Amino acid sequence: MKKKQRANPWIVVYLAPITILFLVFFLFPLVFNAYTSLMRWTGSGTMKWNNFANYVRLLTDDTFFLSIRNNLIWALSQGFVQISFAALVALILARNPRGWKFLRTVYFLPNVISTVAIASVWVALYNPEYGPINAIIKLFGGTPRNWLGDTSTALFAIIAMTVIYIGYFMIIILASIMNIPKELYEAAQIDGASKVQQELLITIPMIRGTLVTAVTLAMAYGMRHFDTTYLMTGGGPAYATNTIGIALYQKMDALRYGDASAAGMILIALGAVVVSLIRAAMGKNDPMTESAQ
Amino acid sequence: MKENSSGSAKAAVAQTAKWLVLLFFLAVAILPFLWLLVNSFRTNLELESSPFGWPKTLSLGNYRNAIVTADLIQLFVNSVIASVGSVALNLLVAAMASFVLSREHFRGRDLIHSIITAGVLIPIISFMVPYFMIITRTGLYDKLASLIFVYAAINLPISVALITTFMKAIPKELEEASIIDGCGFNQRFFKIVLPLSRSGMATAGTFCFVYAWNEFVMAMLFTSSTSSRTIQLGIKYFSSQFITDYTGMFAAIILSMIPSVAAYIFLHDKIISGLTAGAVKG
CATH class of the missing domain: 1.20.5 (Single alpha-helices involved in coiled-coils or other helix-helix interfaces)
Structure with missing residues (x-):
């Protein structure tokens, strides 16, 4: 093969469509968001520079702060509670108990069901009048609640029903465990290590990279949370479940496009901060390339 | 012991x-x-008397209600068009890009690959305002084409990541042999590499389909009339319009779940191995 060969013109042709779509739907929106976040703009008419007033307004607004707090709660619960559940189940399934392939398939099933369907089902399950959850609580002598209508339980109720859907991360962690060379366990057994010791001293360290990636990704997804909450409570009651994404939508709905863009920039920035922090804390691993897989 | x-x-x-x-x-x-x-087979009265219990009669009344009042067939067709259209566009664009990014050598190749796949890290909901402007200014508002473009574009990073992984695994010798046989660039893509990366395409296509079928935020922003509304939006409106017809809504939800659950039942091995392949590499 000749090393010094002219670049094939077909390469440009083959890259043209993705370049156009990427410019229109990824790069332009980023630039546009950054620009309009600094403007006074109602969606139509002229834009006017307003000295970071959108950012100041958002960051001094108590309800927006509540949204940021809720986002952090979302990120932490997805990153740590959901991933702990997923890792626990993956550890069990990796030892191939009876029916593990069937269980793996069923655990992933909710991941292909739409958010609208899942949210509607859970709104029904939490319903204060006919909902089965209150019916079960009454059966055991507890006090029924209006789970989604009460400011003290709404956020918890929504998060609880999302952290139990572990399918996606469980499969990734499981694959990583099953990829550990069997010889390591055989050697440990000869050395007299117990099953628990084997999990703690071999499995966990060997899947550390995958766990870091899973936590990072789950936190990133938690930070950008929008749909389930929007469908179940719309951010209420009294902003108790609002997230930055929902605040963005509310600003847009109120034709405060400058504020909406600023909320979008804050969301992107906070997401990047959370991901960098968690990577710094848990050791480096490149989620950029891994997450894409 | x-x-x-x-x-x-x-x-x-x-x-x-x-x-x-x-x-x-x-x-x-x-x-x-x-x-x-x-x-979904019980009446609202039965549900309100107790959340647990079997339907007294096996009636399809709720399903009929759901199909008629929510105009479910139209919504279903719209969802099929948006999903299939976006999968086709996404796979074509992603496969062409993946082909040159995995099998050609040129300056900046790895950088382009990194930039595209890094797109997964962007919270797409922060783009609601610019996307809305793009769609309204291009005259795509309230047209299914808006969803086809947006869904296809949003899934490009994940599709490129998946398909390049598969294409990289194809032995170089096959292509070299085809070059000796006089195959040009396009023939190498369509006759050699594309057929050999079928399973990668299937995995990426399934991801895109499930995403497109289940998506509702963009659909809510870009469409307004029943003629372009997708089934997810239909259910959302069903639940707000017919606030008291819970069991009718349940039937509509069940119907909306059928395509993606059916796709999963048939393709679960491919989907799980697609997820697994990525994890093993990491």
């Missing part, structure tokens, strides 16, 4: 705990949907 009674008692506790964990997650994964299925 000392297997005393306290050791086996501990093992029994561990076994029980293990199965309790597995059964708990099994229950939360399927019971809500089974409850929904059973209640």
